[in-house]
Amino acid sequence: MKSIKRLLKWLVSITALLSFGLWATGYGYILKGVSMTYLVGRSGPGIDEKDSFFNDTLFASETPYSWKHPSTKNTSTLSASQLEQLESIQTASFLVIKNERLILEQYWSHFNKNHPTNSFSAVKSLVSLLIGIAKEDGLIVSLDERVGKYLAEFNTAGKERITIRHLLTMSSGLDWHESGANPFSDAAGAYYGSNLDQLISSLTAVDAPGKEFSYQSGNTQILGLLIEKITGMSIAKYAEKNVWKKIGAEHDAYWNLDKKEGRAKAFCCFYATPRDFAKLGQLILNKGVWNQQQIVPEKYVDSCFIPANLNCNDEPLIKYGLHWWILNYKGFDVHYARGISGQYIITIPSEKIVILRTGWERGTVDSAGHPSDIYNYINIALGLTREMNA
Numbered sequence: 189m190k191s192i193k194r195l196l197k198w199l200v201s202i203t204a205l206l207s208f209g210l211w212a213t214g215y216g217y218i219l220k221g222v223s224m225t226y227l228v229g230r231s232g233p234g235i236d237e238k239d240s241f242f243n244d245t246l247f248a249s250e251t252p253y254s255w256k257h258p259s260t261k262n263t264s265t266l267s268a269s270q271l272e273q274l275e276s277i278q279t280a281s282f283l284v285i286k287n288e289r290l291i292l293e294q295y296w297s298h299f300n301k302n303h304p305t306n307s308f309s310a311v312k313s314l315v316s317l318l319i320g321i322a323k324e325d326g327l328i329v330s331l332d333e334r335v336g337k338y339l340a341e342f343n344t345a346g347k348e349r350i351t352i353r354h355l356l357t358m359s360s361g362l363d364w365h366e367s368g369a370n371p372f373s374d375a376a377g378a379y380y381g382s383n384l385d386q387l388i389s390s391l392t393a394v395d396a397p398g399k400e401f402s403y404q405s406g407n408t409q410i411l412g413l414l415i416e417k418i419t420g421m422s423i424a425k426y427a428e429k430n431v432w433k434k435i436g437a438e439h440d441a442y443w444n445l446d447k448k449e450g451r452a453k454a455f456c457c458f459y460a461t462p463r464d465f466a467k468l469g470q471l472i473l474n475k476g477v478w479n480q481q482q483i484v485p486e487k488y489v490d491s492c493f494i495p496a497n498l499n500c501n502d503e504p505l506i507k508y509g510l511h512w513w514i515l516n517y518k519g520f521d522v523h524y525a526r527g528i529s530g531q532y533i534i535t536i537p538s539e540k541i542v543i544l545r546t547g548w549e550r551g552t553v554d555s556a557g558h559p560s561d562i563y564n565y566i567n568i569a570l571g572l573t574r575e576m577n578a
Contacts, residue, residue, distance in 0.1 A: 217381035218371045233379060235280065235305040235529055235548060238459045243442040244424035244452055246432045253436025253479075255290040255463060264292040264572045273564050277530060278548035280305060281462040284569045285542040288470065290463075292572055304442065304459040305546050308527030311443075311458035312408045313492075314427065314468060316356060316511030318415055320476075320488030321430050327418040328352065331510075335410065338417050342410075346393030352414070354397040355407040356510040357496035361395035364406035375405050378455065382447040384409060401500040401508060405455035408511065412454025423452050435467040435478050456527070462544050469533040469542035472512075472523060493523050500557070507557040515558055517566055526550075526559065534565060543569050 264284070266274070274282055280299040284292040299305065322328055328338075331353040336343035342350055347362075354360045365373040377387055388409055395402075412423045419426045424443040432441060441464065444457035471477075472492075476484030492512040498505040507514055515522040524534040530550030534543035543565050551560030 217377055220380045233306070233308070233529070235308075235531075235546065237306065238304065238442055238444070241444040241457070242448045242450065243444055243459075244422050246424050246428035246437070246441040246443065248438055248440050249433040249436045251436060252438040253467065254438065255285065255466070256288060258286075258289045258291050258576070264576065266292070266294065266568070270564075270568050273561075273568075277550065277561060279530070280546045280548065281544065282565070282568075283462055283466055283542075283544040284572055285466055285470065285544075286569075286573050286576070287540050291576065293462075295462075299546075301463055302439065302461060304439065304461050306456070306527070306529075306531070307458040307460065307465070308456045308529055308531050309405065309408075310465075310525040310527040310531040310533055312405075312455060312511045313525035313533070314431065314458065315408050315411050315415070315423070315454055316492060317431065317468075317471075317476075317484045317489075318423065318427055319352065319356065319411060319510075320484050320492075322415060322418060322426075323488065324485045328414075331356065335414060338414050339410070341389045347391075350393070350397045352411070353510075355411050355414075357398075357498060358401050358403050358407055358508065358511075359398050359496065359498050360404065360407050360410075361393050361397040361399070361402075362391045362404060362406060363394045364391060364404040366404055378405060378409065378446075378453065379457070382450070384446045384451045384453065385413075388413065399499065401496065401498045401505045408455040409453070412452060415454075423454055431468075431471075431483060432464075434481065434483050435464075435471055437464045437467065439464055462546060465533055465546070466542050466544040468525070469535050469544065472533075473535045473537060473540065473542060493521075513558070515556075515562070517563060518570075520566070520570075522562075522566060524562065526562075530559070530561060532562060532565065534562065534569075536566065536569070539570070539573060541569050541573065 279296055281295050332351050334348060335350050335352060336348045350360050366375050378384060391406060415423050415426055439461045441460040443452045445452055472489060475486045476482055476489040492510040493514055494509050495506045495514060496508060513524050513526055520536050520538060522534060522536055524532055526532050530545060530547040532545040545565055553559050
């Protein structure tokens with residue numbers, strides 16, 4: 189019995205020392221990360237952690253829009269093999285919209301049409317649209333303006349060369365460490381930590397901006413800071429006013445904050461229902477128009493899908509524009525937003541198709557820079573629409 193007590197005391201002491209060491213070195217957030225992952229049987233962030241953080245709320249539209257449905261004879265269902273594909277990587281929701289009609293909608297586990305889940309990085313694409321709106325409103329003059337014009341901490345130490353376009357194209361040259369697996373990375377600190385402003389201000393310029401594509405969530409967080417600076421509003425409220433209410437959101441959305449009444453995690457952590465997420469895809473498909481109102485400038489929407497003039501692994505970049513991913517598959521141009529656990533807002537403009545997928549996992553990213561599972565979703569949607577037209 190005494191040996192067990194000594195062992196327990198030793199474990200408590202070691203735990204206390206480790207905890208103190210993490211806090212003392214600025215890595216105290218790891219304790220929260222461990223409590224939200226390994227201690228509940230997970231290896232990373234989840235799609236249902238809204239209430240584990242403070243939030244800023246985007247209120248639903250006073251004139252909500254409900255998706256139309258096709259005639260009964262055109263109701264679509266998934267085959268056994270398609271269901272197996274979707275279930276094998278823990279899909280939570282899968283929606284296909286064709287010509288603004290919801291032709292397929294399916295949910296798994298406890299998820300349903302009223303259940304908000306985490307966007308993760310898919311919300312980066314919404315942040316891009318907000319930049320386009322702010323530019324149209326005259327709050328910024330050009331994407332090629334220096335960020336330091338608006339944020340003073342970007343006026344020194346090489347950061348004064350960074351422009352808004354560099355942030356949008358993931359080419360800022362900052363020393364941000366993106367790894368989702370490393371608990372000591374900037375990405376982990378941003379997700380679990382409580383001082384985003386300090387994290388961003390500590391970044392240094394290590395490469396010339398505008399040369400090399402390097403995916404960094406910190407770039408989007410800086411854009412979020414810029415939006416709040418030039419609008420005098422939280423990014424959530426600016427999005428609510430200029431996008432969320434205008435597209436007829438049926439449910440409130442939630443943007444995680446780093447602390448109570450703190451800073452929104454602009455790079456991730458936007459919670460909304462699948463049907464409302466899909467409306468962002470339809471907005472893009474409509475070239476920024478909703479209900480005959482130009483919400484996002486058409487010219488800006490088009491520019492989102494032009495590959496940035498950058499290098500990527502010693503080759504010209506072809507997969508990324510202004511915070512939106514670009515893919516050509518089977519001769520179809522595909523534009524999409526994506527999150528680390530398989531959150532997708534996918535559009536196929538020539539076919540007037542929007543695909544929405546949420547879930548816990550995604551496929552391995554291939555040599556072209558696209559997760560392998562996205563091809564399954566496109567194939568399913570194209571197959572369903574061909575069946576409807578047969």
